[in-house]
Amino acid sequence: MRTSSIIEWQEDGITLKEDETGRSDSSSSRGEVYVVGIGPGDLEHLSIKAFQIIKDVDVVAGYNTYIDLVDELISKEQEVISTGMTKEIDRVEMALEAAQKGNRVAIVSSGDAGVYGMAGLVLETVDKKDLELEVEIIPGITAANAAASTLGAPLMHDYAVISLSDLLTPWKVIVDRLKRAAGGDFVVVLYNPKSKQRQQQIVKAREIFLQHKEPATPVGIVRSAKRGSEEMVITDLENMLDEEIGMVTTVIIGNSETFSFADSMVTPRGYEV
Amino acid sequence: MRTSSIIEWQEDGITLKEDETGRSDSSSSRGEVYVVGIGPGDLEHLSIKAFQIIKDVDVVAGYNTYIDLVDELISKEQEVISTGMTKEIDRVEMALEAAQKGNRVAIVSSGDAGVYGMAGLVLETVDKKDLELEVEIIPGITAANAAASTLGAPLMHDYAVISLSDLLTPWKVIVDRLKRAAGGDFVVVLYNPKSKQRQQQIVKAREIFLQHKEPATPVGIVRSAKRGSEEMVITDLENMLDEEIGMVTTVIIGNSETFSFADSMVTPRGYEV
Numbered sequence: 079m080r081t082s083s084i085i086e087w088q089e090d091g092i093t094l095k096e097d098e099t100g101r102s103d104s105s106s107s108r109g110e111v112y113v114v115g116i117g118p119g120d121l122e123h124l125s126i127k128a129f130q131i132i133k134d135v136d137v138v139a140g141y142n143t144y145i146d147l148v149d150e151l152i153s154k155e156q157e158v159i160s161t162g163m164t165k166e167i168d169r170v171e172m173a174l175e176a177a178q179k180g181n182r183v184a185i186v187s188s189g190d191a192g193v194y195g196m197a198g199l200v201l202e203t204v205d206k207k208d209l210e211l212e213v214e215i216i217p218g219i220t221a222a223n224a225a226a227s228t229l230g231a232p233l234m235h236d237y238a239v240i241s242l243s244d245l246l247t248p249w250k251v252i253v254d255r256l257k258r259a260a261g262g263d264f265v266v267v268l269y270n271p272k273s274k275q276r277q278q279q280i281v282k283a284r285e286i287f288l289q290h291k292e293p294a295t296p297v298g299i300v301r302s303a304k305r306g307s308e309e310m311v312i313t314d315l316e317n318m319l320d321e322e323i324g325m326v327t328t329v330i331i332g333n334s335e336t337f338s339f340a341d342s343m344v345t346p347r348g349y350e351v
Numbered sequence: 352m353r354t355s356s357i358i359e360w361q362e363d364g365i366t367l368k369e370d371e372t373g374r375s376d377s378s379s380s381r382g383e384v385y386v387v388g389i390g391p392g393d394l395e396h397l398s399i400k401a402f403q404i405i406k407d408v409d410v411v412a413g414y415n416t417y418i419d420l421v422d423e424l425i426s427k428e429q430e431v432i433s434t435g436m437t438k439e440i441d442r443v444e445m446a447l448e449a450a451q452k453g454n455r456v457a458i459v460s461s462g463d464a465g466v467y468g469m470a471g472l473v474l475e476t477v478d479k480k481d482l483e484l485e486v487e488i489i490p491g492i493t494a495a496n497a498a499a500s501t502l503g504a505p506l507m508h509d510y511a512v513i514s515l516s517d518l519l520t521p522w523k524v525i526v527d528r529l530k531r532a533a534g535g536d537f538v539v540v541l542y543n544p545k546s547k548q549r550q551q552q553i554v555k556a557r558e559i560f561l562q563h564k565e566p567a568t569p570v571g572i573v574r575s576a577k578r579g580s581e582e583m584v585i586t587d588l589e590n591m592l593d594e595e596i597g598m599v600t601t602v603i604i605g606n607s608e609t610f611s612f613a614d615s616m617v618t619p620r621g622y623e624v
Contacts (some may be wrong), residue, residue, distance in 0.1 A: 096463070122400040125390065126491065164557065167622060190496045190506075197500070198507035198617050202624045205612045217492045217500035217577070219398065223388075223463045227470070227490035233463075234471035236528055238511040238537060246621030247508070255509055255535045262531035263524070264511060304490070339478045345595075346470050346518030349440060351474045 108236060109177030109211050111204075113197045115190040119147050119305025123224065128216050130148070139173035140196075141165075142185035148186060154243045157181075157336050169201050171174020177211050182231060190220035194241055222267040225328035228310050228343030229298035232330045236264055242279040243270040249279075256283055260290035265336065265345055268329040280323055287315055287331055296332040303328055312338045382450030382484050384477075386470045388491020392420050394580025396497065401489050404457050413459035413469075414438075414490055420578075421459060443472050446501035450484050463493035467514055467542060494576060495540040498601035501583050502571035503615030505603045507594045509537055515552040516543040522552075529556050533563035535561040538609065540617055541602040546572075553596055560604055569605040576601055585611045 112131045117123040122189060123172065132151045139159035145152075152158060159176065161169045170185065177183040187195035197215045204211055226233045238259035244252060259266045266287075287295070293316035296298045300310040301322065309322050323329065336345040382606045385404045389406035390396040405411060405424045418425075425431060432449065434442045434513065443458065450456040460468035472486045473533055499506045511532040517525060532539045539560075560568070566589035573583040574595065584594050588604065609618040 107620045115500075117398065117549050118490075122403070123398045124492065125396045125398055126402065127395040130395070153439060165622070190500075192499045192504045192506050194507065194620065198504035198620050199622055199624065201503050201615050202615050202619060203623075205615070205617075206624050215500040215504065217391075217396065217496040218488050219463070219492055220496060221495060223465060225490040226465045227388075227463075229487065230474050231465045231471035232506050234467065236511070236513045236525075238532070240509045251536070252509075255537060258531040258535035258537075259511070262528045264528060264531075269530070309553070324541070344474050344478075346475060347471050348469065349472055349475075351440070351472065351479050 079248040082338045082341045087131050088219065098242050099152040106350040110172045110182045111174065111177045111179055111200060111211050112182075112216055113188050113195075113200050113213065114150055114184050114216045115195065115203050116144060116186050116188055117193070118189060118221060121148070122217050123143075123304050124163075125216070125218060129219060131216055134182070136181040137173065137176045138186060139169055139176070139183060141169070144186050149234065156162055157233060159324075160260045165197055166196065170196065170203050174200070174203060174209060174211065178209065180274070181233035189224070190218045191215060192217065193220045193239070219304075221269060222327045223234065224299035225267070225298070225303040227302050227331060228300050228308060229312065229330060230344050232296075232298055232332060232336060233267070234347045235333060235335070235343045237267060238264040239267045239269065241269040242272070243276065243278065250278075253282070253286065257285045257290075258259045259311070260287050265333045265335045266331045268331070270325075271327055271329050273321045273325050280329070281319065284318060285313060291315060291331070295334070296343050298330040298339045299323060299327060300330075312341070312343045325341050355395075378504045383448065383455045384450045384473060384484050384486045385457045385470075385489055386464045386486065387431040387457050387459045387489045388465070388468065388493070389417060389421055389459050389461055390492040391462060391494060391497035391521050391576050394421070394423065395413075396492050396577050397421075398404075398491060400490070401491060404489055405454070405459065406505065406588045408457040409454040410446065410449045410456040411459060412442055412449070412456060413441070414501040416454050417459050425612050437476060438549070439469065439472055440514055443469065443476050445475060447473070447482060447484065461492045462497070464488060465490065466493045466512070473482060482588040491576075493604065494542060495600045496538070496573070498573035498583075498603060501581060502577050502585065503617050504569055505538055505569075505605060505609060505618050506540070507614045508606060509621045510540060511541045512542065515545070516549065517552065517558060525552075526555070529559045530563075536606045538606045539604045541604070543598075544598045544600055544602050546598050554592065555600070557588060557591060562595065563608070564588060564604070568607070569611045569616050570610045571603040572600060574600045584615070585616045
């Protein structure tokens with residue numbers, strides 16, 4: 079996979095320069111697709127590579143909300159393909175069609191595109207339709223790490239990432255995973271804890287945790303982590319449901335060693351401090 | 352926590368400009384400590400914020416190897432505190448001493464500083480010694496996400512991150528977590544799979560997985576993910592031990608739905624493609 083720019087470090091700034099294989103070299107008609115994790119939302123947490131790709135491509139495709147997050151980076155010369163939330167398959171097909179016409183296309187996804195994001199769907203579609211496209215996945219900072227950094231350092235030890243959305247996964251599979259993660263004393267990060275349609279999953283998840291963990295186990299709740307006006311609270315299993323939890327919330331439940339102090343939630347790695 | 356620079360987007364470049372609360376305003380003598388995740392290694396996967404902080408601080412502290420990774424960003428005016436691998440506590444104490452003198456200090460850690468990194472140790476030390484310091488954790492792209500992007504999209508569904516290092520964690524705790532993660536059909540990411548001193552952990556981990564998963568379960572092995580000359584191979588549980596696995600290797604074991612094609616390893620999210 080070629081990279082069309084190189085980075086130059088300068089006093090107080092980054093400059094992207096095109097190299098010999100830069101975008102002016104469009105002799106190859108083979109389309110290129112970049113699936114780009116844009117991080118939690120605030121542009122300062124975007125990787126330099128993601129920045130570079132979004133600035134550089136012909137077409138940027140994504141869910142409306144994610145397009146809005148990177149809007150500042152998109153120029154008038156670039157085409158934008160944006161769709162609503164449940165239109166993942168349409169969005170990917172439109173993006174891949176644009177690439178097949180020889181365009182360089184970035185499909186953007188919040189966080190890391192490879193964590194409950196668009197990377198898998200793009201690769202599956204390219205495989206199933208046997209498309210002649212080059213696909214590159216650009217990693218990003220996923221919500222688990224963004225929320226953890228806001229809370230302090232809750233992920234310093236083994237952790238499990240579990241989505242409470244049962245739209246595409248049977249609820250009994252999720253329950254089984256919650257039990258095993260709680261029983262194994264993993265730190266647990268919950269994605270998609272609650273939505274308008276799904277109110278009870280977080281209630282049941284808490285019940286499962288209480289069967290394995292102390293009621294005083296620290297729980298960190300972060301809304302809109304590193305995306306504009308983030309809010310966080312550190313509570314515990316006993317009281318966590320008193321807090322506002324919604325679509326843009328990430329919930330982190332500590333292991334048996336996790337403790338909180340001041341505004342921080344920390345899971346010790348095991349050093350003698 | 353103040354941010355001393357703002358970002359300006361320009362044609363083909365990022366410029367960091369000081370804002371009103373910029374570094375020239377050093378009226379506060381209270382030291383500031385930033386624990387900075389520098390991502391997998393290649394500077395293009397550094398976040399813009401991490402870049403900004405490293406350029407901006409008075410002192411950069413870290414393990415020699417990590418200092419080398421960001422060496423290009425450090426100027427002659429900045430002080431560098433670097434120590435060997437097992438000197439984490441010394442390194443943190445030296446960095447915090449520098450901060451207590453009123454310096455702005457960045458403690459750098461590869462990947463995300465909050466995942467088996469330095470963030471927890473810094474916060475624990477500040478708490479225990481009751482130091483008057485402002486600490487901010489800057490998230491980064493952790494090895495799980497970096498390696499996954501190289502392999503394709505293996506982390507599209509629930510996953511567990513487990514370190515095989517038993518230096519600070521009893522081996523029986525690790526074994527229990529491996530069993531639960533395998534039994535719950537999580538995708539599993541193994542950090543620190545092997546070192547010169549620890550050769551058998553990966554062998555035993557594979558045995559545990561084989562008790563719960565098919566021998567043909569895809570396994571992705573990435574060496575030096577997004578750090579210079581990365582190498583990756585997609586194999587399976589049956590054959591994984593034939594591959595070179597070492598200190599800078601990340602191993603990802605698929606769930607029961609994970610499949611591989613061409614050079615990609617993908618865990619389906621559940622969409623009908």
